[in-house]
Structures are given as structure tokens and as C-alpha cells.
Amino acid sequence: MAQLLSGYQDKDTIVHRANPVVKLVWTVVIVIVAMLVEHPLILTLVFLSTLPSVAAGRLWKQWGAIMQFAFWMGLIVIIINCLAGSGGSHILWESSFALPVLGKIRITLEAIIYGVFMTVRLMTIISAFSIITFTIKPDDLLSALIVMRIPYRTALLTSLSIRFVPTMFEDASRIADAQRSRGLEMDKGSKLERLKNKASILPSLLSASLERTIQVAESMEARAFGSPAKRTQFFKVPFKKTDIVIIILLVSALAVVLYTFFAGNISYDYYPSLQNIALGTEALVAIVILLMILAGMVPIEYFSRNRAR
Amino acid sequence: MISFNNVTFTYNNSDTPTLANVNIDIRKGEYVLVCGKSGSGKTSLCRAVNGLIPHFHGGVISGTISTGGLEPLSSSPAKMAMHVGMVFQDPENQLIASDVEHEICFAMENIGLPSEIIAQRLEELLELLNIKHLRHRTIHELSGGEKQLVAIASVLALQPDILMLDEPTSELDPGRVDNLFQLLKRLNQELGLTIIVVEHRLDKVIKFVNKVIAVDQGQILFDGPPDLAMTEYWEELDSLGVGLPSFVKLYHGFSHNEIGAISAPLTLEDSVKVFEDVFSKPLPFQPPSSNNNNNQPAIELDNVSFTYESGVEAVRNISLRINQKEAVAILGCNASGKTTLVKLINGLLRPSSGTIKILGSDITDRTVADISGSVGVVFQNPGFHLFSETVEEEIAFALKLRGATEVEIAEKTTAVLERFKLTQYRSRNPQDLSSGEKQRLALASVIIYEPPILIIDEPDRGADGKTRRYLTEALHDYRALGNTVIMITHDVEMAARTAERVIIMEHGEITCDGNKYDVLPDEGEFTPQINRLIKHFEHNGVSSKLLTPEEVLAAYYGQ
Numbered sequence: 001m002a003q004l005l006s007g008y009q010d011k012d013t014i015v016h017r018a019n020p021v022v023k024l025v026w027t028v029v030i031v032i033v034a035m036l037v038e039h040p041l042i043l044t045l046v047f048l049s050t051l052p053s054v055a056a057g058r059l060w061k062q063w064g065a066i067m068q069f070a071f072w073m074g075l076i077v078i079i080i081n082c083l084a085g086s087g088g089s090h091i092l093w094e095s096s097f098a099l100p101v102l103g104k105i106r107i108t109l110e111a112i113i114y115g116v117f118m119t120v121r122l123m124t125i126i127s128a129f130s131i132i133t134f135t136i137k138p139d140d141l142l143s144a145l146i147v148m149r150i151p152y153r154t155a156l157l158t159s160l161s162i163r164f165v166p167t168m169f170e171d172a173s174r175i176a177d178a179q180r181s182r183g184l185e186m187d188k189g190s191k192l193e194r195l196k197n198k199a200s201i202l203p204s205l206l207s208a209s210l211e212r213t214i215q216v217a218e219s220m221e222a223r224a225f226g227s228p229a230k231r232t233q234f235f236k237v238p239f240k241k242t243d244i245v246i247i248i249l250l251v252s253a254l255a256v257v258l259y260t261f262f263a264g265n266i267s268y269d270y271y272p273s274l275q276n277i278a279l280g281t282e283a284l285v286a287i288v289i290l291l292m293i294l295a296g297m298v299p300i301e302y303f304s305r306n307r308a309r
Numbered sequence: 310m311i312s313f314n315n316v317t318f319t320y321n322n323s324d325t326p327t328l329a330n331v332n333i334d335i336r337k338g339e340y341v342l343v344c345g346k347s348g349s350g351k352t353s354l355c356r357a358v359n360g361l362i363p364h365f366h367g368g369v370i371s372g373t374i375s376t377g378g379l380e381p382l383s384s385s386p387a388k389m390a391m392h393v394g395m396v397f398q399d400p401e402n403q404l405i406a407s408d409v410e411h412e413i414c415f416a417m418e419n420i421g422l423p424s425e426i427i428a429q430r431l432e433e434l435l436e437l438l439n440i441k442h443l444r445h446r447t448i449h450e451l452s453g454g455e456k457q458l459v460a461i462a463s464v465l466a467l468q469p470d471i472l473m474l475d476e477p478t479s480e481l482d483p484g485r486v487d488n489l490f491q492l493l494k495r496l497n498q499e500l501g502l503t504i505i506v507v508e509h510r511l512d513k514v515i516k517f518v519n520k521v522i523a524v525d526q527g528q529i530l531f532d533g534p535p536d537l538a539m540t541e542y543w544e545e546l547d548s549l550g551v552g553l554p555s556f557v558k559l560y561h562g563f564s565h566n567e568i569g570a571i572s573a574p575l576t577l578e579d580s581v582k583v584f585e586d587v588f589s590k591p592l593p594f595q596p597p598s599s600n601n602n603n604n605q606p607a608i609e610l611d612n613v614s615f616t617y618e619s620g621v622e623a624v625r626n627i628s629l630r631i632n633q634k635e636a637v638a639i640l641g642c643n644a645s646g647k648t649t650l651v652k653l654i655n656g657l658l659r660p661s662s663g664t665i666k667i668l669g670s671d672i673t674d675r676t677v678a679d680i681s682g683s684v685g686v687v688f689q690n691p692g693f694h695l696f697s698e699t700v701e702e703e704i705a706f707a708l709k710l711r712g713a714t715e716v717e718i719a720e721k722t723t724a725v726l727e728r729f730k731l732t733q734y735r736s737r738n739p740q741d742l743s744s745g746e747k748q749r750l751a752l753a754s755v756i757i758y759e760p761p762i763l764i765i766d767e768p769d770r771g772a773d774g775k776t777r778r779y780l781t782e783a784l785h786d787y788r789a790l791g792n793t794v795i796m797i798t799h800d801v802e803m804a805a806r807t808a809e810r811v812i813i814m815e816h817g818e819i820t821c822d823g824n825k826y827d828v829l830p831d832e833g834e835f836t837p838q839i840n841r842l843i844k845h846f847e848h849n850g851v852s853s854k855l856l857t858p859e860e861v862l863a864a865y866y867g868q
Contacts, residue, residue, distance in 0.1 A: 219403030
């Protein structure tokens with residue numbers, strides 16, 4: 001598990017080698033669209049458009065582990081939504097009793113479907129973020145964020161936290177090893193007992209991480225971090241022509257979608273009863289453009305790289 | 310270059326000063342060793358040199374400090390960084406980038422050097438430290454020694470006049486320790502760098518430096534050249550627990566009319582000259598025969614191999630039998646498979662092939678917690694070994710899990726606290742103890758539940774001489790109770806003292822296994838200092854089996 005979640009791993013794939021700024025812009029576009037749009041068909045398609053990158057980056061194993069987690073989170077979302085959501089006209093089941101605060105529990109078809117697509121939304125965002133976490137080296141992320149005009153300290157903080165993820169997983173497994181070796185049972189017994197025993201590493205992990213943080217800060221201070229001089233950006237992100245073209249395409253596609261969205265042409269209502277999922281012409285055009293570009297990143301990178309060889 | 314004038318410093322959370330009335334003077338181009346036991350104020354001394362004290366750590370400071378013409382008390386650490394480079398103890402916690410190139414450039418970017426100069430210095434540093442092949446490697450995947458070179462390069466990037474290293478040897482193999490100090494000597498001579506090395510122990514460094522500063526309880530106990538330290542002040546230094554070199558112990562063990570030399574030898578070459586006379590006649594030595602005639606197996610490994618997910622074959626086809634009541638030292642370099650072997654024995658890792666039996670029973674279907682009843686393990690980094698809120702809870706942890714009664718727990722805990730001299734810290738947080746105290750606590754937390762097999766992984770790492778002596782005794786006592794003791798170590802001298810049987814591992818295989826008197830004399834890197842010396846006089850009939858100064862002296866004076 002720790003191996004799967006340990007963040008960036010160096011691989012020679014077109015996704016790993018692609019320009020980090022391009023990948024960041026790609027992610028930002030996906031996240032913005034996924035946050036705004038509620039239309040079930042579009043959410044599903046945007047989610048699917050992240051898959052070519054997973055395949056081309058040979059990330060299935062790592063990505064699958066994260067998605068499994070996202071899926072369980074989604075299940076919780078669906079359940080809570082069913083219990084708490086009162087809207088919806090197709091009642092599937094209604095309790096004969098009333099709970100305090102919540103009242104009568106009424107499970108509707110609309111609430112379930114809404115929950116399902118909110119899970120798709122969540123999985124889309126997590127998928128996009130996991131792809132960049134797995135394929136951008138923390139150092140390059142730092143350079144890319146700076147190119148995107150993110151203040152240096154914020155950018156450094158982001159890259160540092162990703163850099164230390166594998167270290168933290170190692171700490172956790174070392175602490176767990178020490179506790180098991182003194183007799184704490186983590187491999188036998190009921191699920192709850194095991195979970196409870198595993199949770200006992202958390203305080204130690206926290207104090208180990210805090211200690212680490214202080215030492216990291218001290219070493220940065222001793223290397224002139226915080227010097228009043230204007231910082232040099234020694235490592236530049238190398239831009240190819242195709243990179244610029246992809247960024248322009250991504251941003252334009254986003255603009256089209258945003259325009260269509262704010263013109264009110266991509267709305268969808270789950271309540272009181274599900275709307276027809278058919279899209280108007282304008283929305284259809286905007287979405288087709290967006291999807292072509294999002295999913296097209298992999299083939300574009302592939303051809304531009306092969307040509308460069 | 311550096312001068313301290315009546316410097317007294319107290320951390321905010323402490324009542325007693327960490328530095329008390331310190332006066333020192335370090336000249337340009339000196340190669341200085343700062344030694345003293347853990348918690349004596351060595352690290353704080355360095356932090357005061359570059360202004361991390363008080364600017365980063367806070368606290369109250371008085372007196373005056375001048376470093377290369379600057380005053381760290383009033384200059385910012387960022388400004389001091391241009392003059393003083395500091396390499397910290399744990400390489401993992403001072404490397405912030407994900408690859409080597411970025412790490413080295415971090416400091417230069419901070420001070421806004423032009424890109425052309427950064428590019429040029431980067432090349433020079435990779436060349437200087439001989440790490441060109443590492444430039445694009447992921448830092449997380451480097452070995453401890455490689456990380457350290459990167460850390461050194463990353464601070465030299467600002468071209469400081471002074472380079473300080475805080476316990477730089479704690480992650481290194483014995484062979485690498487010499488390499489590191491030679492590298493520092495080269496930087497010292499070629500670049501004229503003033504070098505300050507902080508170490509618990511002086512046995513491995515003393516021959517390289519030209520000044521020794523010994524610190525005890527925040528005060529300067531000795532400040533002078535190394536030969537003076539080892540000839541005149543050795544007793545005071547020894548009482549600090551800084552670990553005297555074997556040659557020095559031997560020198561002072563002989564009576565003065567037997568040795569002509571007026572100062573203690575610090576290197577093997579000098580020792581050969583100094584001891585020429587005493588070893589000119591035969592010195593027979595009969596190694597004590599083992600008094601262990603127990604043939605009951607404690608640990609049995611049958612063709613055990615283990616391969617990590619990454620494809621690294623850490624243990625290859627090892628078959629090994631350790632009997633009950635044996636005292637075994639397992640020696641080997643980093644990544645030789647020692648720690649993997651320990652984890653296989655206590656079930657944290659499961660063999661890819663082969664079987665393991667503990668006290669005669671197969672452990673395949675037993676959980677780690679279950680095996681822990683038979684095998685107790687003290688891990689190498691006490692920081693990870695210790696996880697409780699207080700020292701008392703830490704010690705009681707294993708007993709509680711074993712369903713001991715309240716009364717029993719209280720009684721045993723009190724006894725163990727007393728025995729390991731930890732009573733006064735019983736309600737302290739283990740993480741706030743000094744490293745020597747942590748080491749004792751880690752051992753205490755395992756010994757309390759009396760596992761019949763005790764494995765201790767690199768107890769010498771970061772331990773001062775006093776702690777090592779203490780651990781050696783504790784292990785000896787524990788074995789005398791009828792238990793099996795296995796020690797994994799880098800430290801040949803400690804192995805020579807503690808164990809009867811020595812196993813040497815290399816690339817996941819056992820390359821040597823036998824009685825220490827048979828194994829150690831032929832092991833190159835793992836041969837104790839004294840044995841190397843003795844070998845020069847083998848033709849005179851001096852026994853080549855002698856391993857420690859104590860054995861030599863006992864043989865010589867016929868005890």
C-alpha cells in the first residue's frame with residue numbers, strides 16, 4: 001500500500017516526460033469543469049477523458065488504489081445524500097417512523113442518482129490530481145507553479161509536502177513495525193480491533209513528522225532561505241511549440257465551456273425529477289471540443305515526441 | 310576565524326544553561342573536532358556559530374561571538390549562511406528537493422546568484438565531491454553516504470569559509486567513515502576551509518584533526534592539539550565517555566619505562582613504531598574456550614531468501630543455526646542484508662523461499678506479535694522504537710499487552726527504571742531524552758518482558774562511548790541469565806568485546822561465520838585496530854588472535 005501511495009515514481013512514459021505546466025493546466029481545466037458542471041453525461045465523459053493519461057503513464061496500479069479509496073468515499077456520499085436529501089419525486093422506500101431532526105427517511109431515485117454523479121465528480125477531481133502527483137517530480141512541480149505565477153513560498157510548500165509523502169509512509173511503517181515487534185497484534189483479530197491497534201501509530205507519527213519539519217526548516221534557514229535577495233529561478237521549464245499550442249487549446253476549450261455554462265446552456269436538474277440528459281447544440285459543441293482536447297493530450301504528446309526524435 | 314567570549318546560552322524550555330561561559334578561539338584553516346557525550350552542548354555550540362541560536366531556536370544568550378568578522382547574534386542566519394555551511398545529523402531531514410541537482414542549487418537560488426554562476430558552481434561541486442553520476446538521481450533513493458555527500462555539496466554551494474558537520478558518521482559504514490574524513494581533510498587543505506566536526510566519539514576522527522575541543526555540561530573541558538589530548542588529558546576525556554582509540558588505551562596500559570615514546574600514537578603507522586620494543590619478543594595468547602555447551606537451537610534458518618518488491622535480493626539462500634545462550638555479532642556494511650535478516654527472524658518480513666524456526670517451531674503461520682514472545686528486537690533508530698507518551702508507559706507497554714497484573718507491571722517497571730537509571734525521567738516524554746538515554750530506554754522496553762532471544766540492531770549508532778559500554782554490560786548480563794543475544798553492528802571493537810561468535814554478511818550472503826578469534830583477524834575492513842597492529846609483529850611470535858587492548862595487556866603482564 002505504502003509503495004502504491006508513495007507519490008512520484010520515475011518512469012519513461014510520454015505522460016511523465018510531458019511539460020509539467022501543460023499537465024497542471026490540464027488538471028486545472030478538468031477540476032474547474034468538474035466543479036461547475038452537474039450534467040451526468042458530461043461528468044462521466046470528463047472522468048473518462050482522464051483515462052488515456054493513466055494508461056499512457058502506466059499508472060493503473062497506483063491510480064487504482066487511490067480510486068478505490070475515492071469509491072468508498074463516494075459510497076458514503078451516496079448514503080448520506082439518500083438519508084438527508086428530502087427532494088425527489090420517485091420514492092423508492094419510506095420509513096414508517098420519524099427520526100429526530102431528520103424526520104421520516106425517504107429514499108428517492110433522484111437522491112441516489114444525484115449521489116452517484118457526485119461520486120463521479122469526486123472521482124474525476126481525484127483522478128486528475130493523482131495523475132499529476134504521480135507524474136510530476138516535486139522539483140518540476142515547483143518550477144511549474146512558479147511559471148504559473150504562484151508565489152514562491154506557496155509553491156515550495158506544495159512541492160515539499162509531496163516530496164515528504166514517501167518519507168512519511170516509511171515512518172509510519174517503521175513505527176508500526178516497532179509496535180508489532182513488542183507484541184501489539186495488527187495481523188489477527190476482528191477488523192475493528194486491528195484498526196484500533198493500527199491507529200495507535202498516529203501520535204508517534206505526528207511527533208516524528210513535527211520533529212522532521214523543524215529539522216527541515218533549520219536546514220533551509222542554514223542555506224540562506226529567507227535571504228532578502230531576489231531569488232534566481234535556475235531551473236527553467238523547457239517549452240516546445242506543441243506545449244504552447246496545447247495550453248492555448250486547453251484554455252480556449254475552457255473558455256468555450258464557461259461561456260456556454262454561464263449562458264445557461266449546460267444546466268441539469270436532478271430534482272424534483274431527473275431531467276432528460278439530451279444536450280442542446282451549443283452545449284454539445286462546447287463539450288465535444290473540450291473532450292477532444294482533454295483526451296487528445298496523449299496522442300498530441302505522442303506525435304510531437306516521435307517527431308522530435 | 311571564530312571566537313566566543315564568555316558565551317552563556319539557555320534554551321527557552323530549560324532551567325540550566327546549555328552553554329556555560331564558553332570561551333573558544335578557532336583560527337582560519339583549522340580542522341577541529343568537537344566531542345563530548347550526547348546532550349553536552351556540542352550541537353548548540355555549532356548553532357551559535359552560525360546564528361541558528363538564538364535566531365531559529367530562541368532562548369537567552371549572553372557574551373559575544375564573532376564568526377569570520379560577522380556577529381551571528383545580530384546578523385540573520387541567511388547572511389551567516391554565506392560564511393558558515395552546516396551539515397546536519399540526519400541527511401534525510403536536510404534534503405528538500407527531489408533530485409540532486411535541484412538540492413545543490415537551492416542555496417544559490419536563495420541568494421539570487423546569476424544563472425551562469427550557478428551552472429558553473431554546480432559543475433565544480435559535482436566534480437569536487439565526485440558525485441557527477443548522481444546528478445539526476447532521486448534523493449529519496451540514495452544511500453546514507455550518498456545523501457551525505459549531497460548535503461555537503463548543497464552547503465558548499467555558497468562557498469563558505471567554515472564547514473560544520475554534526476555527527477556525520479552515524480549513517481556510514483566503517484570504511485566510509487575514513488573516506489569522509491579524508492574528503493574533509495582534502496577540502497581543508499585544498500580550499501583552506503575551516504572545518505568543525507561534531508562527534509560523540511573521538512576514536513575514528515582524532516588522527517585527522519589538528520584541534521580537539523571537549524565539551525561537558527555546556528563547559529569547555531579541553532581545548533588543544535590531539536596528541537596533547539591523548540597523552541596528558543586522556544583520563545579526563547575517557548571519563549566523558551568519548552571513546553578513546555584502541556592505540557591510546559594500549560599506550561596508557563603499558564607502564565612508562567616499557568615504552569620510550571613521549572606521546573600517544575594516533576595512527577597505525579605511529580603505533581607500529583611506538584610499540585616496536587614491547588612486541589619484539591613472543592607474546593602467546595590462548596583464546597578463552599567457549600563455556601557454552603548448549604546444543605538446543607534458538608534460531609534455525611533453512612535456505613532462506615528474500616527479495617523486496619523493488620527486485621532487490623536482500624537475503625540469498627542463507628542457512629544458519631544459532632544455539633540457545635550464544636552471544637553472536639552480525640557484522641556487515643550498509644545494505645548487506647543484516648536488518649532484513651532480523652526482520653525475517655521476527656516475522657516482519659516473510660521469506661520468499663526457505664523456512665525459519667524459532668526455538669524449534671516453524672514461524673510461518675505465526676503473527677509478529679506472537680513471535681515477539683520469543684524474539685525481542687531493539688531497532689536501530691530509537692526515535693522509531695519509542696512511541697509512548699511517557700518513559701514509564703514505554704517500559705510497561707509490552708507487559709500490558711501480555712496481560713500482566715497491575716501490581717506486577719508496577720513492580721517490574723520500577724525495577725527496570727532503576728536498573729537502566731531512568732527513574733528520574735519516568736514521566737518525561739521519551740522523545741525529549743538525550744540519545745544515550747533513548748538507547749537505554751529502548752533496550753529496557755524490550756528486556757522487561759524477558760524474551761529468550763534478544764536482537765539489538767546497531768546499538769552503537771549515534772551512541773557515545775559511555776552508552777556503548779553500558780549496553781555491552783547490559784547485554785552481557787542478559788545473556789548470563791540464560792538468554793540468547795544477537796547484536797547487529799558496524800562497530801568491530803564492540804563486537805570484539807561483546808560476542809563470542811561473529812557472522813559476517815555481504816550482499817545478502819554469509820561470507821564468514823565462526824568464533825571471533827578465528828573470524829575477525831582475517832576480515833580486512835572488520836578487523837579491530839589492535840589486531841591490525843599486532844599483525845606487524847607476528848614474525849616475532851606475537852599471537853595474531855589478540856583483538857582488544859585489554860587482551861594484549863593481560864597477555865603481556867601474564868594475568
